[in-house]
Amino acid sequence: AAWQKSGRRYGSPRIYNQLRKDGCTASRPRIARLMTKMGIASRIRKKWVKTTHSTHGWPVAANVLDRNFSPEGLGQVWVSDMTYIRGEQGWMYL
Numbered sequence: 001a002a003w004q005k006s007g008r009r010y011g012s013p014r015i016y017n018q019l020r021k022d023g024c025t026a027s028r029p030r031i032a033r034l035m036t037k038m039g040i041a042s043r044i045r046k047k048w049v050k051t052t053h054s055t056h057g058w059p060v061a062a063n064v065l066d067r068n069f070s071p072e073g074l075g076q077v078w079v080s081d082m083t084y085i086r087g088e089q090g091w092m093y094l
Contacts, residue, residue: 003040011035011042051084 002018003010010018012032019026026034035041071077083094 003035007043008040009043014042 002015002022006014006018012028012035015035016026016028016031019031065077068077085092085094
Protein backbone atom coordinates (compact mmCIF):
# COMPACT_ATOMS: atom_id res chain seq x y z
CA ALA A 1 0.00 0.00 0.00
CA ALA A 2 2.90 2.38 0.77
CA TRP A 3 4.41 1.62 -2.63
CA GLN A 4 1.07 2.26 -4.37
CA LYS A 5 0.61 5.50 -2.41
CA SER A 6 4.04 6.71 -3.59
CA GLY A 7 2.98 6.39 -7.21
CA ARG A 8 5.07 3.20 -7.50
CA ARG A 9 8.23 5.30 -7.18
CA TYR A 10 9.65 4.43 -3.76
CA GLY A 11 12.33 1.80 -3.23
CA SER A 12 12.96 -0.20 -0.08
CA PRO A 13 14.62 2.62 1.95
CA ARG A 14 11.69 4.98 1.52
CA ILE A 15 9.12 2.20 1.96
CA TYR A 16 10.97 1.17 5.14
CA ASN A 17 10.83 4.75 6.48
CA GLN A 18 7.14 5.05 5.66
CA LEU A 19 6.27 1.71 7.27
CA ARG A 20 8.33 2.59 10.35
CA LYS A 21 6.31 5.82 10.70
CA ASP A 22 3.16 3.70 10.42
CA GLY A 23 4.33 1.42 13.26
CA CYS A 24 5.71 -1.56 11.31
CA THR A 25 8.83 -3.14 12.89
CA ALA A 26 10.25 -5.00 9.86
CA SER A 27 13.86 -4.31 8.86
CA ARG A 28 14.86 -2.65 5.59
CA PRO A 29 16.51 -5.83 4.18
CA ARG A 30 13.31 -7.78 4.91
CA ILE A 31 11.24 -5.14 3.14
CA ALA A 32 13.67 -5.29 0.19
CA ARG A 33 13.33 -9.10 0.05
CA LEU A 34 9.55 -8.91 0.18
CA MET A 35 9.46 -6.24 -2.51
CA THR A 36 11.65 -8.42 -4.76
CA LYS A 37 9.49 -11.47 -4.08
CA MET A 38 6.34 -9.53 -4.98
CA GLY A 39 7.92 -7.97 -8.08
CA ILE A 40 7.80 -4.45 -6.67
CA ALA A 41 10.57 -2.07 -7.72
CA SER A 42 11.18 1.64 -7.55
CA ARG A 43 10.82 3.77 -10.64
CA ILE A 44 14.29 5.09 -11.35
CA ARG A 45 14.46 8.61 -12.72
CA LYS A 46 17.04 9.82 -15.19
CA LYS A 47 20.10 11.35 -13.60
CA TRP A 48 20.70 13.78 -16.48
CA VAL A 49 18.96 15.33 -19.41
CA LYS A 50 20.46 15.44 -22.89
CA THR A 51 20.94 19.10 -23.83
CA THR A 52 22.93 18.72 -27.05
CA HIS A 53 20.97 19.00 -30.28
CA SER A 54 23.28 17.62 -32.98
CA THR A 55 20.73 17.13 -35.76
CA HIS A 56 20.41 20.72 -36.88
CA GLY A 57 21.03 22.62 -40.08
CA TRP A 58 23.32 25.24 -38.58
CA PRO A 59 26.91 25.58 -39.81
CA VAL A 60 29.57 23.68 -37.88
CA ALA A 61 33.03 25.17 -37.38
CA ALA A 62 35.86 23.56 -39.32
CA ASN A 63 38.33 21.29 -37.52
CA VAL A 64 41.43 23.42 -38.02
CA LEU A 65 43.30 21.83 -35.11
CA ASP A 66 43.04 18.36 -36.71
CA ARG A 67 44.10 16.67 -33.43
CA ASN A 68 47.47 18.48 -33.39
CA PHE A 69 47.64 18.90 -29.62
CA SER A 70 51.28 20.01 -29.59
CA PRO A 71 51.43 23.55 -31.02
CA GLU A 72 54.81 25.06 -31.81
CA GLY A 73 54.37 28.14 -29.61
CA LEU A 74 52.13 29.99 -27.18
CA GLY A 75 48.82 31.51 -28.26
CA GLN A 76 48.46 29.37 -31.39
CA VAL A 77 45.70 27.09 -30.11
CA TRP A 78 42.75 28.25 -28.03
CA VAL A 79 39.94 26.19 -26.52
CA SER A 80 36.70 27.16 -24.83
CA ASP A 81 33.76 25.70 -23.03
CA MET A 82 30.21 26.80 -22.37
CA THR A 83 28.45 26.39 -19.04
CA TYR A 84 24.75 26.81 -18.30
CA ILE A 85 23.82 28.59 -15.06
CA ARG A 86 20.23 28.74 -13.84
CA GLY A 87 19.36 32.25 -12.67
CA GLU A 88 16.24 34.12 -11.59
CA GLN A 89 15.55 35.22 -15.17
CA GLY A 90 16.15 31.77 -16.70
CA TRP A 91 19.23 30.05 -18.10
CA MET A 92 22.41 32.07 -18.56
CA TYR A 93 25.37 30.96 -20.65
CA LEU A 94 28.92 31.46 -19.43
